[in-house]
Amino acid sequence: MPSARQNLGQQGEDSAVALLAGHGLHPLTRNYRCRMGEIDIITLDGETLVFVEVRQRAHDRQGGAAASITWRKQKRLIRAAEYFLLHNPQHGLRPCRFDVVALDGDASANWIRDAFRVPSP
Structure with a gap:
């Protein structure tokens, strides 16, 4: 049985999916987990x-x-995205970006497109 925190997180993700769908985006996958x-x-x-x-x-x-996405979190997201691309070569040549959907209290969702970028080597 999911905890109250897990239920709240699921509701937040559902709100984000609805926001993105309202702009014509539909998820390929949700909660992609890998070792990264x-x-x-x-x-x-x-x-x-x-x-x-x-x-x-x-x-x-x-x-x-939005402020809770530290450089450490960004690094983990980038590594997971690289892992996804490695294991899904059909997407390997697509341009990529990292977005954030921030939900603060009762305020409406804030969709931040291109919230951060992969640092140059």
Whole structure:
């Protein structure tokens, strides 16, 4: 049986999927897990493969949901995305980006396109 926190997280992801679907994006997969980490939603925006992190906070006292995506979290998302691309070569030549859907308390969802980029080597 899922915990209250898991239920809240699922509701947040459902809200994010609804927001993205309202803009014509439909998920290829949700909750992609691999040994490198987890990606909440993987979707297509036209030809662009989009890796979406959903963050939810009850309040913004500590900077809000978007501010909670640290460089360490970004690094894990990038590694998981690389793993996904390695194991799904049909998407290997697509342009990619990392988006964030931030849900803060009762405020409407904030979709941040191209929230961060893979650092140059």
